[in-house]
Amino acid sequence: MPHLSRRRFITLAGLPVVYAARLPAGVELLGLPPTDPTLPGKHPDLTILNDRPVNAETPAHLLDQPITAADRLFVRNNGLAPATPANPDEWTLAIGGECVADPKTFTLRELKQNFTPHTYQLTLECGGNGRKEFSPPAHGNQWGTGAVGCPEWTGVRLRDVLDAAGYDRDRAVYVGYYGRDTHLSGDPDKVVISRGVPIAKALEDESLIAWAMNGEPLPLLNGFPLRLVFGGYPASCSGKWLSELVVRDQVHDGEKMGGQSYRVPCEPVAPGSEVEDADMCIIEEMPVKSLITSPMTGAVLSRPTLAVAGHAWCSSTAVARVDYSIDFGSTWSPCSLTRPANRFAWQQFSAEVRFPKPGYYEVWARATDEQGVAQPMVLPNWNPRGYLNNACHRIAVKVLS
Numbered sequence: 115m116p117h118l119s120r121r122r123f124i125t126l127a128g129l130p131v132v133y134a135a136r137l138p139a140g141v142e143l144l145g146l147p148p149t150d151p152t153l154p155g156k157h158p159d160l161t162i163l164n165d166r167p168v169n170a171e172t173p174a175h176l177l178d179q180p181i182t183a184a185d186r187l188f189v190r191n192n193g194l195a196p197a198t199p200a201n202p203d204e205w206t207l208a209i210g211g212e213c214v215a216d217p218k219t220f221t222l223r224e225l226k227q228n229f230t231p232h233t234y235q236l237t238l239e240c241g242g243n244g245r246k247e248f249s250p251p252a253h254g255n256q257w258g259t260g261a262v263g264c265p266e267w268t269g270v271r272l273r274d275v276l277d278a279a280g281y282d283r284d285r286a287v288y289v290g291y292y293g294r295d296t297h298l299s300g301d302p303d304k305v306v307i308s309r310g311v312p313i314a315k316a317l318e319d320e321s322l323i324a325w326a327m328n329g330e331p332l333p334l335l336n337g338f339p340l341r342l343v344f345g346g347y348p349a350s351c352s353g354k355w356l357s358e359l360v361v362r363d364q365v366h367d368g369e370k371m372g373g374q375s376y377r378v379p380c381e382p383v384a385p386g387s388e389v390e391d392a393d394m395c396i397i398e399e400m401p402v403k404s405l406i407t408s409p410m411t412g413a414v415l416s417r418p419t420l421a422v423a424g425h426a427w428c429s430s431t432a433v434a435r436v437d438y439s440i441d442f443g444s445t446w447s448p449c450s451l452t453r454p455a456n457r458f459a460w461q462q463f464s465a466e467v468r469f470p471k472p473g474y475y476e477v478w479a480r481a482t483d484e485q486g487v488a489q490p491m492v493l494p495n496w497n498p499r500g501y502l503n504n505a506c507h508r509i510a511v512k513v514l515s
């Protein structure tokens with residue numbers, strides 16, 4: 115049977131077809147379903163929302179690690195990432211703005227050599243994470259739950275660098291950033307995004323100018339070689355491919371600071387309302403939130419117990435408690451909860467859940483911060499651009515016996 119021996123060593127999608135020699139003549143292999151193209155430096159199972167600009171989120175079960183691996187951190191680009199610099203140590207960061215009398219420039223090498231490095235685990239979450247759930251729908255990337263992650267970041271304190279540059283402490287109101295990405299139009303004069311934080315946030319211990327994620331250089335898509343990282347604030351404040359900081363004597367008015375961008379109605383509005391720019395306020399602290407990362411939704415159980423685990427995070431010192439419910443929020447039971455590695459790091463919760471009889475259940479998780487503010491069970495505060503959805507995360511479970 116020569117046709118069989120010829121098929122002995124065939125491969126499919128890079129895998130050996132183990133029983134190729136036994137494949138009857140005329141039978142075609144089924145093949146594997148097509149997979150999304152993989153982003154450079156990223157896990158192949160990230161969900162790609164767009165490729166121009168690149169936006170990709172992380173399925174909940176891939177976020178199961180206490181410290182998010184670099185290849186699993188979501189990507190949110192507003193423009194086009196710059197090319198990988200040939201000599202990253204020569205990358206420059208300029209410090210200027212109204213409050214800096216004598217503008218200075220530091221190379222990345224100088225930042226590494228002349229300042230004390232610090233490492234913090236900081237939760238990075240896009241202000242639009244969870245936008246997909248808003249009704250009526252909100253324009254923008256339809257993020258599910260995966261525009262969040264919590265790697266360990268290494269860099270220098272923004273405060274130390276501002277101190278070294280010198281700035282007018284009495285007049286400083288805001289620190290804005292500029293990066294080296296390119297506007298989608300290709301116009302080199304158009305700024306992609308230039309946001310920032312109030313001076314008090316900029317001066318916190320954990321506010322970093324970072325060059326490393328989990329001890330390795332940043333992935334290009336996450337800002338290589340240099341970026342800002344602020345925990346507790348919308349990730350849009352954490353400028354990537356960082357090239358310039360401006361210490362402003364007013365609220366920074368860079369690209370995407372005004373209008374409807376990264377802003378919510380100052381007072382709650384009815385779903386579907388149009389809101390004047392003047393009535394929109396800048397998002398600062400992000401609300402308390404949690405995510406069930408294990409098991410995946412849709413788990414099928416052959417016994418009535420289940421280990422549930424995930425993360426909880428907030429913009430204050432720590433999440434105080436996480437509870438779970440299997441009866442749609444009628445009653446709640448406490449989860450175990452770890453302390454954060456540091457402020458703004460996410461914390462791990464876990465629980466052994468017992469189901470009273472076979473059937474369909476949902477497990478809901480609810481985090482409460484130290485001020486006693488808990489996640490809402492239903493979608494909170496509808497807003498035109500669909501920011502700050504911190505409704506409880508839920509998974510479906512089928513209990514067979």
Ligand SMILES: Nc1nc2c(c(=O)[nH]1)N[C@H]1C(S)=C(S)[C@@H](COP(=O)(O)O)O[C@H]1N2
Binds near residue numbers: 188350
């Ligand atoms: N230069 C620059 N910085 C940026 C952005 C960008 O498009 N360009 N996107 C911002 C937004 S909206 C988010 S949510 C975070 C995403 O960070 P990540 O891609 O590393 O996850 O980067 C922020 N910093």
Ligand SMILES: [Mo]
Binds near residue numbers: 240241242349350
């Ligand atoms: Mo974002």
